[in-house]
Every structure is written in structure tokens, then in C-alpha cells.
Amino acid sequence: MTTTAGTPRPDLDVRPITETEFADWNRALNIGFLREPTSSPEVLDARRPEFRPGRSLGAFDGGRCVATFRSFAQELTAVGGAAVPADAISNVTVSPTHRRRGLLTRMMAQDLAAAKERGDVVATLIAAEYPIYGRYGFGPATWATEWTVDVPRTGLDPRRSHPEDGGRVDLVDAEDVRKLGPELHERLRRIQPGAVSRTDLWWKIATGAVRFRPTWHEPFFAVYRSADGEVEGMVSYTTDDEWGDSKQPLNTARVHWLLAAGPAAERALWRYLCSIDWIVKVRSGWRAPDDLLPLLLPDPRAAAVTTHADWLWVRVLDVVRALEARTYGAAGSLVLEVADGAGLAGGRYRLEASADGTGTCAATTEDADLSLDVAELASLWLGDESAVRLAALGRVREGRAGAAREADALLRTSRRPWCPDIF
CATH class of the missing domain: 3.30.1050.10 (SCP2 sterol-binding domain)
Structure with a gap:
């Protein structure tokens, strides 16, 4: 059915989707995020584990999905370490033909009412656009900063890149990450206000066991073990292959995520990343605004802020x-x-x-x-x-x-x- 942008339609239906409507819902999701509309059967099968009856909403116009909304159960760490039940909101889109018709407002109201009824303490989301969610009672509760480290300027001695506390850094495989990562993350989130729970599916996606994209670029994984052999830190990163005209390396290491249960692990993993041969820049990925990274370097000015923005938004219920x-x-x-x-x-x-x-x-x-x-x-x-x-x-x-x-x-x-x- 063809629709005209901006034309009010009182018959738009907002409701939970059924499993048979998942492909149409996923198509609307792709359209809203400006991705290629049709996903392959393999990608659809990979995404299906995210489907939860009653938690994926859609707006329908003549049987076609034109808006998407998904929530799922989450735990959020409060100040002091207590975990509170949260209604995590994601996959929010409205197709460009159906903007400004109150579809997000209807989906949000339906989801938040259900979350309140379930007994969730808060709702959470990561906002793609700043102005949208304040009108629904959300406020920015954490911020994030990304640094780009100019490695030659740091003052670090690449000959002394090993941990000085008796620990060690080892490269590991995806299977090792799926075994070791969840326990390390649980330790971190119990002490980090603002941290959220991760599902088994998260670890599968992060290590390529489940793939939402038709192409997969396997990252490197490294762990830091303390002197007594305990895994205290872990990092996932990729590198490019850039060389200058004079055969000088211009490669960048991009951190996808870095977990550290203490400052020793942070120091060891950042020093490791800054000591890799041919790497001249390290992109830190999203970190806390007061992350230790710059001050771990002999010259903190070597770490320049690339991006600073709001991150986790919270809505108290x-x-x-x-x-x-x-x-x-x-x-x-x-x-x-x-x-x-x-x-x-x-x-x-x-x-x-x-x-x-x-x-x-x-x-x-x-x-x-x-x-x-x-x-x-x-x-x-x-x-x-x-x-x-x-x-x-x-x-x-x-x-x-x-x-x-x-x-x-x-x-x-x-x-x-x-x-x-x-x-």
C-alpha cells in the first residue's frame, strides 16, 4: 500500500508483532536506520533470538510495518553496586513516510506502562539523537569519551611493554573470550555504576559466533592475567593496513571494548596496545569521561579527545x-x-x-x-x-x-x- 508522507492516518495500528511478522518488522528497522532494506535469511535467523513475545512493537499501515520498537530485560548497576531491574529499549525507528504522526509516543507509552506493571525500576536506552527522549522522561545519566592516542608521542618505551607487576598479556581466541569474558564482566559491573548486564547472545555477537552482518572482520582479543594467573582485563580490537609513501607504517588500532577489573589491568592493556609494532595511533573506543587512559601515559597530551557525548539515558519508573x-x-x-x-x-x-x-x-x-x-x-x-x-x-x-x-x-x-x- 502506498502512503503519502505527512498525511494523518487514524487507522495506524500499534501492537506487539508476531513471530511471522518478524521479517517485515526487520525490514522496517533497516529502513529506519538507513540500511539495505532486505536482510538475508541467515541474518534474519541470527536476529531471531532477540525476539521476545510482547516486547517487540510495530506500527502497521495496511499490513505493512512502518515503525519499530523493542525492549528487553536488563539489570543496571546503581551507585554502591546494587543491580536494579531495567526495561532496556532499542531498535526504535519510524519510516520516513510516517514521521510526525505520534507513533513513537504510542509505542513508548505502551512499553513504559508495561515496564511499570512488571516492576522495573528504570528504563534505559542509548539515544541516536539528543532531542528525542527528554519528552518521555529520560535524562542523560552517563557520558562517554573517545581518545585517539598518538603513540610515538606518548613517551612510552616499547621495549618495556610488559606488565611490571608480574602479570602478563596473552592473545586468545573467540572461544576463550566466550569462556572468560562473562565472569570478568560480572565482576566489573558489580563495581561500576551505570554498567548493564550482558546476555550470552552479546558474547556470541562480539566474537562472531552470531553474525548480524553478511561480512565479519575478526578482531584480535587479548587478556591480562595478574601475577597469580587471575584474568583481570580483556580487550577486543582491530587494525588497519595503512603505509606512507616512504614505507612508514601509519596503522591504527581501534578498540571495540576494553574491560578491566582494576587499574593494573588498565595500565597493562593500554601499554600493550601502544606497543604493537606498526601501530602509530590507538582509538580508545567509548570510555568513561574520567578514564585513566591519558594519565597512564608519560605525556597525557598524546591522548586527544576525539568525541565526547551523552551515552546511557535513564527513565525512572x-x-x-x-x-x-x-x-x-x-x-x-x-x-x-x-x-x-x-x-x-x-x-x-x-x-x-x-x-x-x-x-x-x-x-x-x-x-x-x-x-x-x-x-x-x-x-x-x-x-x-x-x-x-x-x-x-x-x-x-x-x-x-x-x-x-x-x-x-x-x-x-x-x-x-x-x-x-x-x-
């Missing part, structure tokens, strides 16, 4: 459980007036934080110390944003003088939250 799940940097109390246009998490709440870092939260009728939208609460919840900054922007309002400064003392963290994943 249950204020009480979200605030009680995390820990706090000081004792204190705040009354928060939370506005939520969708009616999912609004209200007035008293947060009481104890000296041991634990917190309790309950609804109250007391006067508010701070008033803010649920999107601003999401930006504050993982400890990255400052209530004082948001107050200066007019996005947080003080009902009591000094309340924003007190909120920062309670909520902000010494290291910035970070989400190592895209989904």
Missing part, C-alpha cells in the same frame, strides 16, 4: 526503589517534588541518607526542598550530574536555599558512572 537502591556520600535528607507528565513516577518524596551510606525514601506531604522533572532526577540518580548546575540552568528549583548544594553532597560520586555497552 519507581522513585522510592531507585533512591533506596543506591548509596550516598553523606548523611542528610531532602524532600523532592518530582514532576512526571506521563503519570508514572511523579510525587513528593523524602529521602533520608544515613552515615553508613544507605538511604530510605517515602512519599510525603512536606514542603519540597527541590522541585525537578523526572528526567532531571534520572540525570542525578547515578551521580554524574550536579543539582547546582541544573539549578543554574533553571531545570531544578530550590524550595529551600542551599538544597541543591546539599543534594550534590548526597548524590554525586567520586568517579563518574559509565556504561561500557551500546544496545
Whole structure:
């Protein structure tokens, strides 16, 4: 059926897709992301494990899918290490013929209502475009930075690239990564606010056991083992094959992901990457904005910021459980007036934080110390944003003088939250 862009259609149907509609849904997904529309049977078979009944939504016009939306179960690490159940949102598209007709709003409302009913504490997503998701109550909760390291300028001695703590770096195969990676990642995400859970399918995709693209370029995998043989770090990277006119190497190592359970593993893996013969640049991949990488180099200026942008967006669905799940940097109390246009998490709440870092939260009728939208609460919840900054922007309002400064003392963290994943 042919449709005309911009023409309102009251008969558009938004609903969960069936398994038999998956290929049509996947075609709409490809169109929305400007990919070749038709996927091969092999790619469709690879993607089918992501299908969950009731969690993949589509908008249909005369039987043709014109918008897509998928969510799945996830755990998100709060400040202090507790994991909260999250509604992870992905694969959001609207075909160019059907924009500005409220399809995303309808799909989002349906999914968030179901997440609230399930008991999810938050919803999460990685935003392709910044302006879209604030109107649905999401706020940027973590940011990410990518560095490009000019290897000859670092000051590192390539002759001394081995770990100095008795550990070692070894190249491993994809099968080893699937065996060793999940346990290492679990250790990391228990201590990293903003980290999310990974499924077995994630590891299969990352190692080529499942392939969403018709072409697959196998990366290199390296692990760092401590002096006692424990796997403390792991990295996936690819390299190019670029040479100058004078037969000088101009090759770049591009990090897909790097996991480290501590600074020793970080130091060892970055030094390893900067010591590979013929590599003159290292692209770090997406890291936390306060990553140690630049300061691990004798000359930190050798690591230039390539990109810095918002990363994980969070939408609070249950204020009480979200605030009680995390820990706090000081004792204190705040009354928060939370506005939520969708009616999912609004209200007035008293947060009481104890000296041991634990917190309790309950609804109250007391006067508010701070008033803010649920999107601003999401930006504050993982400890990255400052209530004082948001107050200066007019996005947080003080009902009591000094309340924003007190909120920062309670909520902000010494290291910035970070989400190592895209989904």
C-alpha cells in the first residue's frame, strides 16, 4: 500500500508483532536506520533470538510495518553496586513516510506502562539523537569519551611493554573470550555504576559466533592475567593496513571494548596496545569521561579527545526503589517534588541518607526542598550530574536555599558512572 508522507492516518495500528511478522518488522528497522532494506535469511535467523513475545512493537499501515520498537530485560548497576531491574529499549525507528504522526509516543507509552506493571525500576536506552527522549522522561545519566592516542608521542618505551607487576598479556581466541569474558564482566559491573548486564547472545555477537552482518572482520582479543594467573582485563580490537609513501607504517588500532577489573589491568592493556609494532595511533573506543587512559601515559597530551557525548539515558519508573537502591556520600535528607507528565513516577518524596551510606525514601506531604522533572532526577540518580548546575540552568528549583548544594553532597560520586555497552 502506498502512503503519502505527512498525511494523518487514524487507522495506524500499534501492537506487539508476531513471530511471522518478524521479517517485515526487520525490514522496517533497516529502513529506519538507513540500511539495505532486505536482510538475508541467515541474518534474519541470527536476529531471531532477540525476539521476545510482547516486547517487540510495530506500527502497521495496511499490513505493512512502518515503525519499530523493542525492549528487553536488563539489570543496571546503581551507585554502591546494587543491580536494579531495567526495561532496556532499542531498535526504535519510524519510516520516513510516517514521521510526525505520534507513533513513537504510542509505542513508548505502551512499553513504559508495561515496564511499570512488571516492576522495573528504570528504563534505559542509548539515544541516536539528543532531542528525542527528554519528552518521555529520560535524562542523560552517563557520558562517554573517545581518545585517539598518538603513540610515538606518548613517551612510552616499547621495549618495556610488559606488565611490571608480574602479570602478563596473552592473545586468545573467540572461544576463550566466550569462556572468560562473562565472569570478568560480572565482576566489573558489580563495581561500576551505570554498567548493564550482558546476555550470552552479546558474547556470541562480539566474537562472531552470531553474525548480524553478511561480512565479519575478526578482531584480535587479548587478556591480562595478574601475577597469580587471575584474568583481570580483556580487550577486543582491530587494525588497519595503512603505509606512507616512504614505507612508514601509519596503522591504527581501534578498540571495540576494553574491560578491566582494576587499574593494573588498565595500565597493562593500554601499554600493550601502544606497543604493537606498526601501530602509530590507538582509538580508545567509548570510555568513561574520567578514564585513566591519558594519565597512564608519560605525556597525557598524546591522548586527544576525539568525541565526547551523552551515552546511557535513564527513565525512572519507581522513585522510592531507585533512591533506596543506591548509596550516598553523606548523611542528610531532602524532600523532592518530582514532576512526571506521563503519570508514572511523579510525587513528593523524602529521602533520608544515613552515615553508613544507605538511604530510605517515602512519599510525603512536606514542603519540597527541590522541585525537578523526572528526567532531571534520572540525570542525578547515578551521580554524574550536579543539582547546582541544573539549578543554574533553571531545570531544578530550590524550595529551600542551599538544597541543591546539599543534594550534590548526597548524590554525586567520586568517579563518574559509565556504561561500557551500546544496545
